[in-house]
Amino acid sequence: MSERLGESVAAANKMNSAEQGAGAAELRAPESRDEILKAAIKLFANRGFHETSMAEVARAANVSKALIFWHFKTKEDLFMAVLNRLLEPYVIDFAEEAGALGEVAQIMQLVELYLMFVRDNASSIRFFVAQLMRGELASDALTGPVMQLYDGYRGLLVDLIGRAQAKDLCLKDFPAAAVARMLLSMLNGTLIEMLFAENADADVASAIAMIRQWLFGGRAGTAKDAPPEL
């Protein structure tokens, strides 16, 4: 079955590109299609792919099951559409965010961006992580965009940390790549803590403070950047 799914994924991706190029199906029956998508997102998110039946989606969207198959050729097609819809907010242009700030401020801004993003998208992130964990479906369609985003983020961190180290602004006991990796581990650890325990806000501030202390600790001359509030 995994073979069939793989083909479906590729096919769906191609079709999606084609659709966007021709601008066809996106505009035809927008309302019901959207209703279906919203219902599917909810159901897939907290029940998974295999546990969610098309009949359930139909009922939740107040349409007939057949209409779903009119909008989306197969169940996998629907799933791909859900993925793409959920992936939209994940397109962040990190480089844009930081203006002409110093390295320290830029790093801390990236850290906050990460944690705030996690806090604001907890449910869909939980969905993605669960999906990533098992190779269940769409390993390409998922791993691709997410990992691309992730690598971009890490690249930015490595670069910034390297420059901060050169200026003696930040922890220098380890190579920039190692520091960036550990920083990402901290962030990911905080992420999964936020995903499991729903306390969110309280810990974020504490985590940020500790990360700042770790990276820029006793070093002077970095106090100029006031910590932006959440």
Add this chain to the structure above:
Amino acid sequence: MSERLGESVAAANKMNSAEQGAGAAELRAPESRDEILKAAIKLFANRGFHETSMAEVARAANVSKALIFWHFKTKEDLFMAVLNRLLEPYVIDFAEEAGALGEVAQIMQLVELYLMFVRDNASSIRFFVAQLMRGELASDALTGPVMQLYDGYRGLLVDLIGRAQAKDLCLKDFPAAAVARMLLSMLNGTLIEMLFAENADADVASAIAMIRQWLFGGRAGTAKDAPPEL
């Protein structure tokens, strides 16, 4: 359905205890039962509960489907047995491990224990995390033991860090609980990095070094504990 599952979980747990007391079913048809369990573990692990059919398990175990239902009353029963089997190695007595070492050495030993355990049980941990992420099944049977273990571990860390702080052996800028929480975030972040990228060993040593530096950084008098190798 979640209700029924909850009951099944409780029932399965009780039965297990009873079985061990009487030593009954464990010895009757050990061979085939074991074969089924091994096959189920594999399939459940990398396909999940709902995506794995009893027919598949039967085929993988070279037995008839009916035999599975003779050994395990329901599919959930089989799943519970798989959980218990996988949970076995997770029973670690942390307190036992550390003898009369200093706080610093004990903390580092706990850190290493954690990372080594993750490294050696990567596949089943991936399974558990995926299972925990969605509330899919066995939330009680899983959350219970795992969280108990986790809380015990954190408790030990908080205690040790507190004592190390009192002796001025370790990072004192934050309360012990916060330090312990961040340490656990670091560990969990490293964990998921290990789960996704299968490089394992290389990063573990680096992670340990960075954690030691973070916790005990510039402080003197802690060099007496030689870093035990992995």
Add this chain to the structure above:
DNA sequence: TAATTCCCTAACCATCCGGTCAATGAACCA
């Protein structure tokens, strides 16, 4: 007005899944 296209549905179908059952051979008692 007649034809065509779009959106939507009830009913249906083939397949697969969890679970049951009657039967059967082997081992162990009597």
Add this chain to the structure above:
DNA sequence: TGGTTCATTGACCGGATGGTTAGGGAATTA
């Protein structure tokens, strides 16, 4: 030897699921 329990199986069942089909109503077009 004959009966009882244990271990195992092929055949079967009701239900649910992904997917199809034939058709209908409302716009749009000609």
